[in-house]
Amino acid sequence: MSSLRVRLSAAVLAVLVAALVVLSFQTVNRAEVILEPELKRKALTVAGSTASLIGRALELGIPLDRLQGLDGYLQRILEANPDLSFIAVRGADGAVLYGTQAVQGNGTAAVTEVPTVTMAIGGGGSQVLAVGLDPAYARQVVSTLWIDLAIVMFVTAVIALELVYVGFGAGLYGAIEGIESRLKTIRKGDLRLHPAVEAGSEFGGFARALDERLGRLHETYAALRRRVNERSDQVAQQALDLLRGRFGLGEGVIAAPAQVVAVRAPLFVFMLAEELTRPFLPVYIKTLATPVPGLSPELVVSLPMMAFLIVVALAQPLLGALTERVGRRHCLMAGAALGLAGYCASAVVGDLIGLTLARVVSALGFALVFVSAQGFVIDATDVRQRSSGMAMFISAILVAGLCGPPIGGILADRIGIPGTFLVAGLFCACSLLLAFLCMPASSARRMQGPAIRWRDFGRIVSSLPLAALFFLCAMPAKIILVAFCFFLVPLQMEALGATQATTGRMLMIYPIAMVLLVPFFASLADRWNMRAQFVAAGGLIAGLSAFVVLFGGDETLPIAAMLLGLGLGQAISIAPLSGLVGELGRDLPRDISESTIYGIFRLVERTGNALGPLVAGVLLGAYGFSTTVMIIGAAMAVCALTFLATIGLMRTTKLELPAGG
CATH class of the missing domain: 3.30.450 (Beta-Lactamase)
Known part of the structure; x- marks a missing residue:
């Protein structure tokens, strides 16, 4: 983050927090x-x-x-x-x-x-x-009010940072930061080309003038390179290589272009709408549920949640081509409109079937927004810029997961669950408006082809390392996440007599751990080249965290410790897991594209999401909260150890094959 952004962010937050403290x-x-x-x-x-x-x-x-x-x-x-x-x-x-x-x-x-x-x-x-x-x-009322106000201040500060981030991405602020980044790199002797910025202001014109001078320098360097290559002068080539290594001539700064930020605001606001429902959704379903012969009440409660996740899992692979044809902006706006309809319907229905249908509509909107936003990032970036673009995309979702549950819990306590659904619908309307205002009306569409080629499914999962990664790590990680955070913990907190606001505060623990720790462990896994070990260690820690309930599953402190352990484990494994997919996929035949491998990987993950409420509902009805979380945690730990043993055995076999031959 540049010093300009740091200073502006600090100034905005200082004024905002001071005003909020006085108001509090x-x-x-x-x-x-x-x-x-x-x-x-x-x-x-x-x-x-x-x-x-x-x-x-x-x-x-x-x-x-x-x-x-x-x-x-x-x-x-x-x-x-x-x-x-x-x-x-x-x-x-x-x-x-x-x-x-x-x-x-x-x-x-x-x-x-x-x-x-x-x-x-x-x-x-x-x-x-x-x-x-x-x-x-x-x-107690006053202290609870202080806690709620502190959470509101925290969430407001985070949202303010989001607005600053979006503001920096384009327009005047983007041009100012572009100049600062150029001057900073030139001062260090780094003469690489930078992504273009909007040139409508004086700052943009200055940035363009710098780019033109750097561009002429790069053109001169390229011309010299061509002449030296024609003469096959090894000494001159080495000299040009030294210039390239020292000053970055012939290279560009690898960063997501500024227009990628256009999707961040509508994506963040829409995801925030869904996160508002996390603290109370299972409890609300429980109040609407009626006995179904042959099914436990806990399993009945899981059905609407499972319907939502199944629709998301099945719809996302099918919507990629649609968003390419119709346009990312139009599809994101359509998804936000579906979300608005789904949340408003959830507020007025009075039975389980009606709520399930409303959640299905919301799920279609969720899938459409997710695929449109992801496709927009892909369209706006090349392969070198893809990581930074996707980091922006993922961070918007993580920040929404951090802000949504506590605010949703407070709103549910203050205005009721139907009112909170209406607020979520209002956020969807804001997302639609932001997509209309921020995203370009038309952009170059890059036809990517299908994200999943079904004929390759068998060949991919027949690879033992990839099958182990998919079904022993990716799927269990999503099952334990959804089972714990979205289903079991809200129901258990309600059984303990906690308010919705308290449940929302409890659910903050997991995203806080993720936001703070994911970048650190991702860099460690890349630096040490130990992705498989990090994936296994994260799964093992996440699974063993469930056994904290042995110290009291009917108390809030062990539940908080369990969520912290889950967040720590998944922070260790989530980034190396995605990187390991591409690493293990290199051993597949070349006609299987990387997009197909990742498409099937995401489908397996989303299947794990859908199975989470079902697994938790079946076990909860049979064994109760503490035993259920320990069973799921033990299964996660066993899967992680089995994956590590499988990868270790495969690598040992590869090392021994030449000697045996």
Whole structure:
């Protein structure tokens, strides 16, 4: 990241965070001012209704000391109102006649240590009903509010960085950064050519002038190279090679062109819409589900999620050619429109079948947006630029996965699940608008051919190393991810009584680990040339993380540790896994294209996504949460070790073959 972007990003974040901190303090102070009177008003309402009920019993002639079941009734009121600390009936002398467990046998002291409201019982007023407020409840509300505000500040800061990133990608900011990168490389003696920037401003004109001078220098170098090659002058060729190595003449800076950034904003906003549903989707499905003969409730809950993932898995290979013919921009806008329709339908349906159909529509939109955005990056880059372009594409999805769950949980608690679905639909509408505004209306379409040539499927999976990689690493990695993060953890958090906001905060752990650690482990795997070992180690760590629930599957801390271990394991393996596909694919016949190999690899991954809810639902209904996650984790660990043994055996056999021959 250039110093200009660092400085501008820091300035934007400083102003934004300062404003958010001030606003947060004002919000909390206002909440504290409003909260206490509201809690007292509610306590008075509870006291009035309960005292009136007891008073009617007294009017019927039932003596106060003969009211059967009053203690249990007061206890139920207390359990339904967490902001209350006790409810007690006191006699004329202040002694507690009836009360909840907090005051039973403790006399008058227990009902005078906390803020209390009283209400006379009957007309005489000799007996009163005392309702105590819980001071800890107000503190808990304020602390929870601070947590939510901190998450909002964090997500806002991340989104602001996204906007800065998009702003740098084109227009004036892109031209400024282009000049800075050119001057910085020239200062170091690096004279390589840079990707062109928009030349509409003075900065763009200056960048173009620099490019023209560098271009003439490169043309002179190329002419010299041709003349030396014609004369076969070895000494001159060596001198030109030294010039090329020292100054980069005849080479270009390998970076994704600026227009690639045009797809980042609509992609990020659309993916954010889907990520909003992560904390509550299984719980919401559970509320709509009705018993199906022969199927466990947990398996029924998994069906709509599985339908979504199956549609995504099957649609993506088929949509590549469509987006090439129709255009990436138009297809991305159509996908965003389908997402808008699907999320709005999810908000209004009232049964499981309706929700499943709505999710299928959302899945079609998801697949269309994903394929269109990926195709746009491919169209705008060549082979040398592909890695940097895809890194931008993947990072937008990871950042959406980081921001979406906590915000979705907060929204579900504040405005309800249907309202959150409508917010997700609104994000889809914003994605459509951003695609219309940011992406070029027409661009050169590069016909890539089919991503998957089905006739090559058998030849690819018959390769033992690739089959081991696909079915022992790629598929299990997606099964454990979807089973844990999208299905099991939200259901278990709901069973533990956690709010949707708490579940959303819990689901942040995995993407935080991924965002922070993936670049580090990717560079290590490339530097040490140990991709297979990193893939196996990541799978082993992810699988063994499930056994943390032995320390308490009914507590939040072990669940958080399990998600952290899962994120660590997948951060170690995810980048080397993709690189290893191409490495192992070199041993296949040359008529099998790399795009076909990667297309089948992605299909296997998406099949793992679809199997995740099914596997988790079947096991959860039979064994419960802790045993289920340990079974899935153990299977993941065994698959990783089997893959490592298979690759090691294959490499040992290759080394021994010449000696045996």
